[in-house]
Amino acid sequence: MPHGIKYIYLRIPGWVCFTSVFVCVMLLVTAPQVHARVEGPCSNCHTMHYSQNNSILEDWDEGGPHQALLRSDCIGCHSGNNTGTAEWDTPFVTSLSETPTYNTSGTENNTTTLAGGSFYWVNQAANDAIGGDAAGHNVAGICNGDGTLLVPPGFDGGRAAADGTIPGNGVWPSGQQATCAGIYGCHGTHAEAVQTLAIHGAHHGDLGGARTNPGDSSAAGYRFLVGIEGYEDPDWEFQPTAGAHNQYKGVDTPATIHTSTISSLCARCHGAYHDDSANVGTGFPWLRHPTDYDMGNADADEYRNYGGSGVNDYVPAVPVASDDIADTGVVSKVAFNNNTAIVTCVSCHRAHGSPYYKAMRWDYAGSVTGGLCSECHSSKD
Amino acid sequence: MRRYLLLGMILMLGSGMLAHAGDYQDSAHGNDEYGVNRSDDMLSVYATGNCAHCHEQHSSINGEEPRPVGNAPSGFLLLADGFNTSKTGSTYTQSDNVCFQCHASTASLQVNGITNYNYSKNFGGAPITVTSIMDAFKQGSYHNLYDIQRYITGVSGTKSFDDFPADTNPCSGCHNVHLARANWRTPGDPISTAISLPSDHNNLWGDDTTERMDAWGTSAYQPPLYGSSSTMLEPDGASSDRATQAVKTPDYSTFCIDCHNANDDVYSTDKGRNLKKFNWGEEMHGGGSAVDWGNATEMKSPYVDTSLGSYVLSCMDCHEPHGSTNRTLIRRSVNTNTVNLPPGSSDWDQLCSSCHIAVSDGNTMKRFHHKVRDDAGYACEHCHINGTKSGEMVSCIKCHYHSSADSFFRMF
Numbered sequence: 001m002p003h004g005i006k007y008i009y010l011r012i013p014g015w016v017c018f019t020s021v022f023v024c025v026m027l028l029v030t031a032p033q034v035h036a037r038v039e040g041p042c043s044n045c046h047t048m049h050y051s052q053n054n055s056i057l058e059d060w061d062e063g064g065p066h067q068a069l070l071r072s073d074c075i076g077c078h079s080g081n082n083t084g085t086a087e088w089d090t091p092f093v094t095s096l097s098e099t100p101t102y103n104t105s106g107t108e109n110n111t112t113t114l115a116g117g118s119f120y121w122v123n124q125a126a127n128d129a130i131g132g133d134a135a136g137h138n139v140a141g142i143c144n145g146d147g148t149l150l151v152p153p154g155f156d157g158g159r160a161a162a163d164g165t166i167p168g169n170g171v172w173p174s175g176q177q178a179t180c181a182g183i184y185g186c187h188g189t190h191a192e193a194v195q196t197l198a199i200h201g202a203h204h205g206d207l208g209g210a211r212t213n214p215g216d217s218s219a220a221g222y223r224f225l226v227g228i229e230g231y232e233d234p235d236w237e238f239q240p241t242a243g244a245h246n247q248y249k250g251v252d253t254p255a256t257i258h259t260s261t262i263s264s265l266c267a268r269c270h271g272a273y274h275d276d277s278a279n280v281g282t283g284f285p286w287l288r289h290p291t292d293y294d295m296g297n298a299d300a301d302e303y304r305n306y307g308g309s310g311v312n313d314y315v316p317a318v319p320v321a322s323d324d325i326a327d328t329g330v331v332s333k334v335a336f337n338n339n340t341a342i343v344t345c346v347s348c349h350r351a352h353g354s355p356y357y358k359a360m361r362w363d364y365a366g367s368v369t370g371g372l373c374s375e376c377h378s379s380k381d
Numbered sequence: 382m383r384r385y386l387l388l389g390m391i392l393m394l395g396s397g398m399l400a401h402a403g404d405y406q407d408s409a410h411g412n413d414e415y416g417v418n419r420s421d422d423m424l425s426v427y428a429t430g431n432c433a434h435c436h437e438q439h440s441s442i443n444g445e446e447p448r449p450v451g452n453a454p455s456g457f458l459l460l461a462d463g464f465n466t467s468k469t470g471s472t473y474t475q476s477d478n479v480c481f482q483c484h485a486s487t488a489s490l491q492v493n494g495i496t497n498y499n500y501s502k503n504f505g506g507a508p509i510t511v512t513s514i515m516d517a518f519k520q521g522s523y524h525n526l527y528d529i530q531r532y533i534t535g536v537s538g539t540k541s542f543d544d545f546p547a548d549t550n551p552c553s554g555c556h557n558v559h560l561a562r563a564n565w566r567t568p569g570d571p572i573s574t575a576i577s578l579p580s581d582h583n584n585l586w587g588d589d590t591t592e593r594m595d596a597w598g599t600s601a602y603q604p605p606l607y608g609s610s611s612t613m614l615e616p617d618g619a620s621s622d623r624a625t626q627a628v629k630t631p632d633y634s635t636f637c638i639d640c641h642n643a644n645d646d647v648y649s650t651d652k653g654r655n656l657k658k659f660n661w662g663e664e665m666h667g668g669g670s671a672v673d674w675g676n677a678t679e680m681k682s683p684y685v686d687t688s689l690g691s692y693v694l695s696c697m698d699c700h701e702p703h704g705s706t707n708r709t710l711i712r713r714s715v716n717t718n719t720v721n722l723p724p725g726s727s728d729w730d731q732l733c734s735s736c737h738i739a740v741s742d743g744n745t746m747k748r749f750h751h752k753v754r755d756d757a758g759y760a761c762e763h764c765h766i767n768g769t770k771s772g773e774m775v776s777c778i779k780c781h782y783h784s785s786a787d788s789f790f791r792m793f
């Protein structure tokens with residue numbers, strides 16, 4: 001025992017110990033299997049000294065010590081193969097070895113990618129419209145910078161998040177890669193250059209479910225996205241269905257900037273493609289493809305065939321947003337009179353990446369008809 | 382049980398393999414071989430026929446605007462502005478109409494360009510006069526695109542349409558670009574029609590059997606002669622049989638009547654007035670009944686006097702749909718006859734004599750018109766210039782034109 005340190009011993013009655021353990025066990029076995037905040041032993045993610053027996057353990061990433069006493073960086077933890085099994089508890093957004101299964105739209109029964117898709121294909125050589133730089137965000141630490149796009153396309157000085165921070169503080173240096181979080185990232189605040197600080201508190205504080213009052217903290221935001229509302233599918237949209245999926249937040253005001261919608265997240269860096277009459281237009285005929293616009297406003301009947309004429313099931317392959325995010329469940333059938341058919345950026349794109357050109361959710365470029373565009377543009381099949 | 386299960390699986394697989402190509406894929410623009418394919422390196426990864434060749438979702442690819450660079454996004458997410466609403470005349474340039482960006486004889490944005498001949502060449506076997514749609518509109522007479530846009534969007538005229546919001550491209554008045562098929566590639570197949578009724582924009586016109594010229598009645602439509610043949614008939618010259626050829630022509634008359642009819646005002650900027658209204662159902666070239674006087678042969682092949690009273694012409698038998706060097710969009714070749722009738726000319730006999738005995742056939746024409754004089758009380762000077770017996774005759778058009786009628790006769 002170290003000299004000079006006083007230790008205080010407490011005698012705890014046995015019945016208190018038993019009761020406490022019993023309660024903890026009951027909580028563990030009865031709590032719903034919600035994949036939200038991280039759980040389990042601290043050593044699953046952290047290492048106090050980045051050293052064990054005077055060396056680095058095999059399942060720690062090299063290059064440490066890492067921020068926040070982590071065993072790895074973002075990708076070190078979030079790379080792997082999504083299995084959907086009971087033991088699987090971490091969303092993998094890329095793979096360093098095994099090719100994820102994506103199929104046509106990333107929503108089929110045997111797909112292994114999640115809602116954001118996968119960065120895997122960004123690291124693969126481009127083959128016509130498959131893979132390569134254009135297959136997703138070229139995030140630092142995952143892949144090299146985009147050989148063509150040195151700044152985010154449509155970056156017009158950046159748009160503010162709910163906490164008032166702007167990507168790059170409004171300036172994007174040429175060649176600067178996007179990061180997972182922080183100044184040039186999507187997750188967390190743009191005020192922090194250190195990525196773990198940018199998402200501080202999120203992993204341990206995320207409650208899952210509907211994020212309707214995100215405020216300006218990472219933990220309260222949908223998927224650690226500051227200010228963004230939405231319902232978090234507990235399985236991160238592993239093989240989603242019409243009744244089991246994320247519910248994205250949207251509003252039916254295409255000409256007005258909002259900070260709570262999933263599209264507004266994209267607009268922070270791709271602002272020229274969003275909002276106001278000069279960029280997008282305020283109605284038909286649009287100048288650019290609208291987002292945060294409910295298809296129920298369109299005169300054309302074709303949009304009302306979304307999800308099948310007269311059926312209108314929610315289509316996970318071509319998701320639409322709603323302005324009402326509830327913890328009671330997701331929209332399984334859309335209507336065209338209650339703001340549940342709102343077009344968003346993620347209606348067409350995967351936030352992280354996909355096999356397809358421009359991170360499209362389906363093979364748009366390789367299809368004569370644009371592929372799943374016809375889910376909404378049903379007369380253009 | 383196992384046999385039935387296997388049969389069911391085979392049926393399911395078979396039905397799945399009989400995949401139906403949608404309407405767009407059957408269209409000219411959506412064809413995976415010759416469909417839209419914009420010439421720009423940024424678009425090289427996009428399949429032929431893909432939306433991106435006409436529509437730019439973000440007006441940007443790889444951070445730049447593809448050709449043609451307008452430095453601003455365009456309505457309908459198009460590659461260029463739809464139509465220059467200040468262009469009231471025919472001196473069109475590519476930038477005046479988004480369709481001309483590709484449908485032009487030079488500097489077309491379509492990979493390898495597009496060649497579009499006029500109706501007379503494609504369906505009449507006539508010599509080539511123009512090689513692009515833009516050039517067709519730049520001739521002496523043409524469908525004024527400014528007037529068309531104003532008409533279909535309700536800015537002018539009296540007819541209202543459901544499918545043409547403000548800023549609609551005027552070509553959309555007659556063509557649904559996502560449906561229109563490459564009719565010139567198979568001129569004998571009316572299913573490959575390129576047109577949609579303005580009042581029914583979301584359906585093709587002419588692809589159904591009820592939308593052909595023979596819908597006007599049994600033996601009503603006699604296709605004109607084809608090319609330089611004395612027997613073979615339009616639209617493809619494949620047969621001399623009327624019935625065989627008649628079903629190959631879409632009902633262009635009903636199509637044109639959708640705008641040009643007895644009820645609706647259609648304003649013409651070039652003429653400074655509304656176009657004349659007429660009732661095709663009553664005109665003798667249309668639904669009305671001509672009379673065979675029987676005293677002499679008045680019709681030229683393939684038309685026969687004994688069928689006078691039952692014929693219904695297609696508007697395209699005489700007119701080009703886009704433009705012509707002749708006035709009033711009159712075809713340069715009608716029933717194998719070369720017609721030279723430029724704007725300002727009154728030599729209408731050049732057209733009329735394509736099917737009717739020529740005015741130069743003095744005996745026949747004189748006898749017909751003198752009968753009119755006798756029956757209707759016309760004076761000599763109504764037809765003879767200066768009233769002289771041997772003087773020049775007035776132009777046919779003086780009496781014979783759409784909507785012309787006499788108290789005794791329907792003149793046209």
